[in-house]
Each structure stands twice: as structure tokens, then as C-alpha cells.
Amino acid sequence: MANSVIDIDKAKEILDSGIDQATDVLKSNEQVSRVLEQVQAKVKEVPMLESAVKDFPVMVSMVKSYATKEYAAVSPKVVATIVSAFLYLVKRKDLIPDNLPILGQLDDIAVVVLALNFVQPEINAFREWKAAQVKETTEA
Numbered sequence: 001m002a003n004s005v006i007d008i009d010k011a012k013e014i015l016d017s018g019i020d021q022a023t024d025v026l027k028s029n030e031q032v033s034r035v036l037e038q039v040q041a042k043v044k045e046v047p048m049l050e051s052a053v054k055d056f057p058v059m060v061s062m063v064k065s066y067a068t069k070e071y072a073a074v075s076p077k078v079v080a081t082i083v084s085a086f087l088y089l090v091k092r093k094d095l096i097p098d099n100l101p102i103l104g105q106l107d108d109i110a111v112v113v114l115a116l117n118f119v120q121p122e123i124n125a126f127r128e129w130k131a132a133q134v135k136e137t138t139e140a
Contacts, residue, residue: 011107011114018084025083026076032067035083036060038090042108049089052109055116055123059085062126071129078122085115 025031039060043050050056059082065071066079088111116123 008114011110014088014111015081015084015115015118018087019077019080021087022080022083023076025087026067026079029067032063032083035086035090036064039086042089046105046108048105049109049112053112053116055120056112058123058127058130059112059116059119061130062123065126065130071126073129074122074126078119081115081118085112 025035043056053059062071062074063079063082063086066074089108
């Protein structure tokens with residue numbers, strides 16, 4: 001992705017710069033809910049985001065489960081990384097304005113993909129935990 005619209009270093013810088021704000025958001029279920037609602041609205045506006053990042057719904061679910069204290073087997077830094085990417089998605093000032101067809105969404109996708117790459121093992125562990133929860137519920 002280096003030499004393209006946004007490079008890996010820039011995407012990492014974006015994630016790192018949003019960690020403090022993400023940590024603050026995670027202190028309030030109301031703020032988490034608001035961000036997740038905005039993220040869901042953004043995905044409706046930019047459907048290629050969800051198709052480009054197949055684990056996007058799992059990322060959203062993990063943040064919800066962490067915020068409600070349903071799932072705690074994850075580092076707060078991991079969840080803050082995901083929320084940082086989500087904050088970048090929903091804030092109005094992007095590196096590339098979203099009103100530019102296709103190009104405007106590439107920076108959003110790059111930041112989310114980078115966040116996913118950083119937290120993929122934790123996403124996989126959450127997916128397994130979630131599947132076990134569903135299994136327990138159906139067996140009960």
C-alpha cells in the first residue's frame with residue numbers, strides 16, 4: 001500500500017493518534033453505543049467497506065461485548081485500536097474526502113484493515129468465544 005493513496009505508516013499514525021480518544025470513549029457505554037451507531041450508518045453509506053473487511057461485523061461485535069463487560073478476555077489496547085479505527089471512519093475530516101468516489105473510501109478501508117491486522121489473533125479468539133456462547137445457549 002506504500003506509494004498508493006495512503007501508506008501503512010500513515011494509517012498506523014492515524015490509529016495511534018486516536019488511541020487516547022478511543023480509550024476515553026470506552027469509559028462510557030453511551031459513547032460506545034453512539035460510535036457504533038455512527039459506524040453502522042457509515043457502512044450503509046459505504047457498503048464496499050464491509051465487503052473489503054470481512055471481519056468488520058466481528059470487530060463491531062467485539063467492541064459491543066467488551067463495552068457491556070460480556071467479554072473481557074482481551075487487552076483494552078486491542079479494543080482501543082479497533083475503536084480508534086472506527087473513530088477515523090466516522091469523523092468528518094479524512095485524509096481523502098469521502099465525497100470523492102471510490103478514492104474517498106480507500107483511506108477509511110486502509111485504516112480499518114491495518115487495525116484488523118494488528119488485532120487479528122484477538123478477533124479470532126473472540127469469534128471462537130462467541131461460537132462457544134451460541135453453542136452453550138442452544139444446548140441449554
